[in-house]
Amino acid sequence: xxxxxxxxxxxxxxxxxxxxxxxxxxxxxxxxxxxxxxxxxxxxxxxxxxxxxxxxxxxxxxxxxxxxxxxxxxxxxxxxxxxxxxxxxxxxxxxxxxxxxxxxxxxxxxxxxxxxxxxxxxxxxxxxxxxxxxxxxxxxxxxxxxxxxxxxxxxxxxxxxxxxxxxxxxxxxxxxxxxxxxxxxxxxxxxxxxxxxxxxxxxxxxxxxxxxxxxxxxxxxxxxxxxxxxxxxxxxxxxxxxxxxxxxxxxxxxxxxxxxxxxxxxxxxxxxxxxxxxxxxxxxxxxxxxxxxxxxxxxxxxxxxxxxxxxxxxxxxxxxxxxxxxxxxxxxxxxxxxxxxxxxxxxxxxxxxxxxxxxxxxxxxxxxxxxxxxxxxxxxxxxxxxxxxxxxxxxxxxxxxxxxxxxxxxxxxxxxxxxxxxxxxxxxxxxxxxx
Amino acid sequence: xxxxxxxxxxxxxxxxxxxxxxxxxxxxxxxxxxxxxxxxxxxxxxxxxxxxxxxxxxxxxxxxxxxxxxxxxxxxxxxxxxxxxxxxxxxxxxxxxxxxxxxxxxxxxxxxxxxxxxxxxxxxxxxxxxxxxxxxxxxxxxxxxxxxxxxxxxxxxxxxxxxxxxxxxxxxxxxxxxxxxxxxxxxxxxxxxxxxxxxxxxxxxxxxxxxxxxxxxxxxxxxxxxxxxxxxxxxxxxxxxxxxxxxxxxxxxxxxxxxxxxxxxxxxxxxxxxxxxxxxxxxxxxxxxxxxxxxxxxxxxxxxxxxxxxxxxxxxxxxxxxxxxxxxxxxxxxxxxxxxxxxxxxxxxxxxxxxxxxxxxxxxxxxxxxxxxxxxxxxxxxxxxxxxxxxxxxxxxxxxxxxxxxxxxxxxxxxxxxxxxxxxxxxxxxxxxxx
Numbered sequence: 001x002x003x004x005x006x007x008x009x010x011x012x013x014x015x016x017x018x019x020x021x022x023x024x025x026x027x028x029x030x031x032x033x034x035x036x037x038x039x040x041x042x043x044x045x046x047x048x049x050x051x052x053x054x055x056x057x058x059x060x061x062x063x064x065x066x067x068x069x070x071x072x073x074x075x076x077x078x079x080x081x082x083x084x085x086x087x088x089x090x091x092x093x094x095x096x097x098x099x100x101x102x103x104x105x106x107x108x109x110x111x112x113x114x115x116x117x118x119x120x121x122x123x124x125x126x127x128x129x130x131x132x133x134x135x136x137x138x139x140x141x142x143x144x145x146x147x148x149x150x151x152x153x154x155x156x157x158x159x160x161x162x163x164x165x166x167x168x169x170x171x172x173x174x175x176x177x178x179x180x181x182x183x184x185x186x187x188x189x190x191x192x193x194x195x196x197x198x199x200x201x202x203x204x205x206x207x208x209x210x211x212x213x214x215x216x217x218x219x220x221x222x223x224x225x226x227x228x229x230x231x232x233x234x235x236x237x238x239x240x241x242x243x244x245x246x247x248x249x250x251x252x253x254x255x256x257x258x259x260x261x262x263x264x265x266x267x268x269x270x271x272x273x274x275x276x277x278x279x280x281x282x283x284x285x286x287x288x289x290x291x292x293x294x295x296x297x298x299x300x301x302x303x304x305x306x307x308x309x310x311x312x313x314x315x316x317x318x319x320x321x322x323x324x325x326x327x328x329x330x331x332x333x334x335x336x337x338x339x340x341x342x343x344x345x346x347x348x349x350x351x352x353x354x355x356x357x358x359x360x361x362x363x364x365x366x367x368x369x370x371x372x373x374x375x376x377x378x379x380x381x382x383x384x385x386x387x388x389x390x391x392x393x394x395x396x397x398x399x400x401x402x403x404x405x406x407x408x409x410x411x412x413x414x415x416x417x418x419x420x421x422x423x424x425x426x427x428x429x430x431x432x433x434x435x
Numbered sequence: 436x437x438x439x440x441x442x443x444x445x446x447x448x449x450x451x452x453x454x455x456x457x458x459x460x461x462x463x464x465x466x467x468x469x470x471x472x473x474x475x476x477x478x479x480x481x482x483x484x485x486x487x488x489x490x491x492x493x494x495x496x497x498x499x500x501x502x503x504x505x506x507x508x509x510x511x512x513x514x515x516x517x518x519x520x521x522x523x524x525x526x527x528x529x530x531x532x533x534x535x536x537x538x539x540x541x542x543x544x545x546x547x548x549x550x551x552x553x554x555x556x557x558x559x560x561x562x563x564x565x566x567x568x569x570x571x572x573x574x575x576x577x578x579x580x581x582x583x584x585x586x587x588x589x590x591x592x593x594x595x596x597x598x599x600x601x602x603x604x605x606x607x608x609x610x611x612x613x614x615x616x617x618x619x620x621x622x623x624x625x626x627x628x629x630x631x632x633x634x635x636x637x638x639x640x641x642x643x644x645x646x647x648x649x650x651x652x653x654x655x656x657x658x659x660x661x662x663x664x665x666x667x668x669x670x671x672x673x674x675x676x677x678x679x680x681x682x683x684x685x686x687x688x689x690x691x692x693x694x695x696x697x698x699x700x701x702x703x704x705x706x707x708x709x710x711x712x713x714x715x716x717x718x719x720x721x722x723x724x725x726x727x728x729x730x731x732x733x734x735x736x737x738x739x740x741x742x743x744x745x746x747x748x749x750x751x752x753x754x755x756x757x758x759x760x761x762x763x764x765x766x767x768x769x770x771x772x773x774x775x776x777x778x779x780x781x782x783x784x785x786x787x788x789x790x791x792x793x794x795x796x797x798x799x800x801x802x803x804x805x806x807x808x809x810x811x812x813x814x815x816x817x818x819x820x821x822x823x824x825x826x827x828x829x830x831x832x833x834x835x836x837x838x839x840x841x842x843x844x845x846x847x848x849x850x851x852x853x854x855x856x857x858x859x860x861x862x863x864x865x866x867x868x869x870x
Contacts, residue, residue, distance in 0.1 A: 022731050026587055029652065032769055033584045131582075137732040139582025146581075146762070147566075147574025149468045150752035152461055217464065279738065282717050296457050297572040297749035301738040303714065314732035317585035327581070327762040334467050 002036040005324045008068035009059075010091055011080030012045035015105055015132070017052045018309030019078065019316050030317065034324035038317070041073045069094035076101040076127075076323055078316060084108035096120040096128065101328075103319045105132035105312055111206035111222040114213070115339070118331035127328035129319035134207045135160060135288040137311025138304040139318060144292050145214045145333040151294025153215040157253035157434075160207040160269075162286030162306035163191045163198040164230050164250040168238070168271075169284040172247060177235045190286065200229035201250060201269040208252035208267055213332045215292065216256040217340055218265050220332070224344040225252075228270040232429050237357055240385065240400045246273035246355075247281045251434060257345055264345035272434040273355050279303075280434070348409030353382070353433040356403065356411070359396040359425040366423040370399065377414035380404040396425035402433070437471040440759045443503035444494075445526055446515030447480035450540060450567070452487045453744030454513065454751050465752065469759035473752070476508045504529035511536040511562075511758055513751060519543035531555040531563065536763070538754045540567035540747055546641035546657040549648070550774070553766035562763035564754035569642045570595060572746025573739040574753060575725040580649045580768040586729025588650040592688035592869075595642040595704075597721030597741035598626045598633040599665050599685040603673070603706075604719040607682060612670045625721065635664035636685060636704040643687035643702055648767045650727065651691040652775055653700050655767070659779040660687075663705040667864050672792055675820065675835040681708035681790075682716045686869060692780055699780035707869040708790050714738075715869070783844030788817070788868040791838065791846070794831040794860040801858040805834065812849035815839040831860035837868070 007023075009016055023030065023038060031037040043056055044065035062068050065087055068077055077095035079102065081088040088109050095102050096117060104110065110117070110130050121128035131141045135158070144156070159165050163185065170181045182199065185191035197203045205225040213220045230250050241248050251272040257264050274281045279301055283289045288306025293299050305311035322328065332339060360366045367386065374381055384401040403411065415428055442458075444451055458465065458473060466472040478491055479500035497503050500522055503512055512530035514537065516523040523544050530537050531552060539545065545552070545565050556563035566576045570593070579591070594600050598620065605616045617634065620626035632638045640660040648655045665685050676683050686707040692699050709716045714736055718724045723741025728734050740746035757763065767774060795801045802821065809816055819836040838846065850863055 018731070022585060026585060026730070029587060030585055032652065032773060137729075138735060139578050142582050143574050143578060143737070146757065147577050147753055148749070149756045150457060150461060150465055150749045152464060217467065279714070279717060282714060294572075294749060295461070296453070296745040296752075298740040298743075298746055300573060301736070302578070303736040303738070305733040308733075310731040311733055314583070314585045314729060317731075318582055321584045322581060325762075325764055327760075327764070329760055329762070338467060 004037045004039050005034065005320065006039060006041045006073055006075045007078055007320065008042045008071060008074040008076070009040055009078045009080065010044045010065040010068055011082065012043060012052055012056070013080065014309040015312045015316070016045065016080045017054050018313030019080070020054050020056070022313045022317055030321060034321040036324055038320050038324055042068055042071055044068055066091050066094050069098050069100060074100060076103060076320060079104040079106055082106055082108070084112040089113055092117055093120065096124055096126050099124045099126050101127040101323050103129050103316055103323070105130070105316060107133040107203065107206040107210065111209045111220065114210065114220045114331070115336055118336045121331055122335055127323050128331040129322065130210070131319050132312045132315035134210055135290055135302070136304065136306040136308065137314045138288060138290065138302045138306070139315070140211070140290040140302050141214065143300065143302050144211065145329060148292050148294050148297055148300060149333065151297050153292055153294055155253070155255040155293045156211050156215045156291065157251055158290035159249055159280055159283050159288050160204040160252045160306070161198055161250055162288055163195065164204070165283065166190050166286045167199070168230060168248055168250065171233070171235055172238050175235055175239070178231060178233055199231050201227040204250060204252045204269045208254055208269055211290065212254035212265060212267050213339060215254065216265060217334050217338070218256065218263065218342045219339040221265060221267070221344070224265065225267040225269060226347065230271050233271055236387065236398050237400070237429065240357070241273050241355065244383070244402060245276055246433065247276060248272070248431070249274045249280055256342065263340060263342040265342040266345035266347065266350070268347070271431050273431055274434045278434065348407060348412065350408045351405050352408055352435065353405050354403045354411050355431045355433065356401050357429040358399040360399055361423050361425060362397045367399065369421060369423055370418065373414045373417040377417060378410045379406060379414050439472045439474050440469065440755065441474060441476045441508055441510045442513055442755065443477040443506060443509040443511070444475055444513045444515065445479045445500040445503055446517065447478060447487055447491070448515065449744040450747045450751070451480065451515045452489050453748035454515070455489050455491070457748045457752055465756060469756040471759055473755050473759055477503055477506055479503055501526050501529050504533050504535060509535060511538060511755060514539040514541055517541055517543070519547040524548055527552055528555065531559055531561050534559045534561055536562040536758050538564050538751055538758070540565070540751060542568040542638065542641040542645065546644045546655065549645065549655045549766070550771055553771045556766055557770055562758050563766040564757065565645070566754050567747045567750035569645055570723040570725050570737070571739065571741040571743065572749045573723060573725065573737045573741070574750070575646070575737050576649065578735065578737050579646065579727050580764060583727050583729050583732055583735060584768065586732050588727055588729055590688070590690040590728045591646050591650040591726065592686055593725035594684055594715055594718050594723050595639040595687045595741070596633055596685055597723055598630065599639070600718065601625050601721045602634070603665060603683055603685065606670060607673050610670055610674070613666060613668055634666050636662040639685060639687045639704045643689055643704055646725065647689035647700060647702050648774060650689065651700060652769050652773070653691065653698065653777045654774045656700060656702070656779070659700065660702040660704060661782065665706050668706055671822065671833050672835070672864065675792070676708050676790065679818070679837060680711055681868065682711060683707070683866065684709045684715055691777065698775060698777040700777040701780035701782065701785070703782070706866050708866055709869045713869065783842060783847065785843045786840050787843055787870065788840050789838045789846050790866045790868065791836050792864040793834040795834055795858050796860060797832045802834065804856060804858055805853065808849045808852040812852060813845045814841060814849050
């Protein structure tokens with residue numbers, strides 16, 4: 001059997017511990033499939049003495065994790081520290097600069113610094129792989145960058161954040177409101193103490209930006225992801241959507257259009273109404289799913305656990321097996337120098353159906369005001385429902401409507417016409433229907 | 436840019452023509468992703484003059500397709516002829532023996548001769564790839580052999596035949612009977628004039644045997660796949676299943692158990708009752724889906740178009756891109772010499788719930804006879820329904836039941852006890868519930 005592939009592991013949280021357990025438990029078959037043994041030689045984490053339920057005594061220890069990158073007995077650095085900058089980025093840079101391969105689960109770091117790191121990897125002839133950074137255990141990066149490589153990808157979208165999907169699924173099945181379910185999810189450990197990155201869609205946006213670069217051969221552009229979270233969704237929205245034949249999912253979606261002779265990349269993370277007949281409507285709980293629409297493959301769907309130590313470790317070690325086998329395509333499927341710069345697409349001309357929800361004062365003329373704004377902005381209403389609330393008569397009333405297909409810009413204009421109206425108790429909520 | 440990868444294409448049916456169109460239409464991005472151009476240099480098919488809607492005048496033509504394997508200007512032979520033996524096999528052998536890489540969509544050939552061809556490929560340092568042979572455009576071979584490579588696979592199963600799934604979906608949505616829907620599918624071109632390979636499960640069994648070898652590292656054993664088709668399923672079975680919360684799908688399923696110190700491979704293609712909440716229940720029409728359960732990844736699902744020229748061409752060209760990139764793992768993820776011989780598992784001890792359907796004479800004592808056989812064989816009945824038919828009173832009556840979980844052997848014994856009973860108008864139909 002060929003030479004051992006020697007790994008340094010930085011970060012011994014749940015995923016790091018999972019990688020150690022996985023390489024132990026499945027080590028025999030991994031060596032068979034990889035064609036050579038994969039062994040950890042050195043590790044680093046914040047606290048050497050913490051009890052992680054795993055034995056790390058046989059590995060060399062480094063207090064300074066960036067020193068891992070300089071060790072002679074290390075071929076691949078596995079970065080599981082997290083954070084877009086700081087020690088993770090310092091380690092990644094040093095590892096690649098030293099010509100070592102890099103495997104990371106760090107979506108934030110790749111979203112912010114992927115181009116720099118990818119260029120560094122290419123200039124050093126090193127691999128940079130990040131299967132675990134998107135959709136946990138699902139081989140979505142591989143499916144897109146290799147499995148669908150023959151296709152012009154027309155659209156990529158999916159459920160990329162397990163916490164949001166868990167919360168929305170729970171709201172759906174229990175009828176409870178957002179804050180209530182979030183609190184429970186935090187108590188159960190399904191949501192972070194500070195859940196902002198998850199519920200405001202930032203985590204999904206990190207992942208979407210990686211998928212978009214891979215799918216369209218465009219330069220990573222995380223800053224251009226238009227991001228809306230799920231914190232304003234009410235139980236009543238989910239009930240209305242259901243009555244119309246939809247469920248609500250936080251979707252990351254990207255496509256690439258040609259306009260004025262250049263390519264424009266559209267990237268959005270937002271709650272969408274998904275038809276119950278769509279495969280993503282059946283994806284509940286913390287499950288993730290990625291859909292790629294190729295011009296020859298048609299619709300491909302990859303579904304599985306989006307987080308957790310086992311699935312994430314499975315993706316990390318799949319990257320290690322690929323490296324051991326010598327399967328090291330460019331980090332973004334194309335060399336970084338060939339990725340195309342693309343302007344962000346103007347969403348105003350995109351045609352969609354939209355769900356609009358207003359909380360309004362219960363008094364004469366309010367509906368006329370809303371519908372006049374729609375008319376003046378050129379928005380055509382397909383269906384509308386006004387729902388009195390069984391509380392105080394001063395409580396606001398919920399008005400929900402679904403528009404016919406039309407340009408997003410028209411809906412935006414209608415919202416501008418209504419902005420600041422004393423009839424509205426809250427900013428209107430706009431969600432698109434997944435077409 | 437590096438050297439061109441030069442392709443010979445044998446077989447110019449719909450898939451072959453699709454590959455030519457795909458390499459033309461997406462040639463620029465394929466060259467970018469592959470790192471070098473992929474070009475067809477020579478082709479062969481039965482009839483040179485047939486109008487295929489594509490221009491083949493720029494390719495060298497060979498009347499004898501096996502001559503493609505000897506051409507100096509060919510690096511990879513793409514075999515799209517079909518058939519387990521005959522010209523396809525002759526070409527595959529000659530191509531590999533000449534040290535050329537082989538890409539094939541031919542599940543029957545790989546199921547019957549994959550070990551021989553794989554050994555030949557390994558001995559010649561050639562690649563042998565067959566992504567298009569399983570589940571059309573879905574990168575299921577890649578997902579399993581690379582994406583899930585870190586896992587001990589506990590079970591693999593899926594919807595592997597689009598024709599059967601189309602027929603079952605149509606029966607489900609229209610309430611029509613099997614023969615009726617099959618006839619329509621044939622008229623529409625969704626089913627072959629001789630549909631035996633599809634509807635009797637042979638095609639799915641070919642694919643399952645490949646997935647099982649990849650998943651479990653066992654030697655290909657197509658002959659050991661226990662195969663039952665869908666031709667005995669009635670509209671009434673689908674209605675009964677639905678009432679119980681299930682849909683019927685033709686499932687290929689394999690797992691590997693350790694017993695008596697050795698590994699036993701279980702491979703079955705049969706109609707199963709699938710809970711409506713299971714993702715496979717939502718897979719309708721000609722769509723395929725493959726589920727792999729890994730000990731770290733958990734449940735992974737890959738879904739997409741299971742056939743058609745575009746999706747199949749997408750998978751063929753993905754293999755070519757991998758070869759161009761130098762990603763050539765062993766044909767069955769492990770070298771053939773390391774694949775383990777495994778005895779077929781005895782299904783008798785497997786524990787399942789089962790759906791049993793009888794057509795019985797409408798006279799006293801028949802139910803007592805059936806239930807006595809169940810009791811004597813140790814089969815515990817969970818629910819039962821007897822449905823009179825609104826026809827002649829001499830028409831047989833349908834009795835359907837679902838058993839509690841128990842060993843399959845017990846159900847088999849009950850069927851033996853009832854065999855030949857004059858009360859039964861037809862052989863009982865046994866389907867398992869997917870657990």
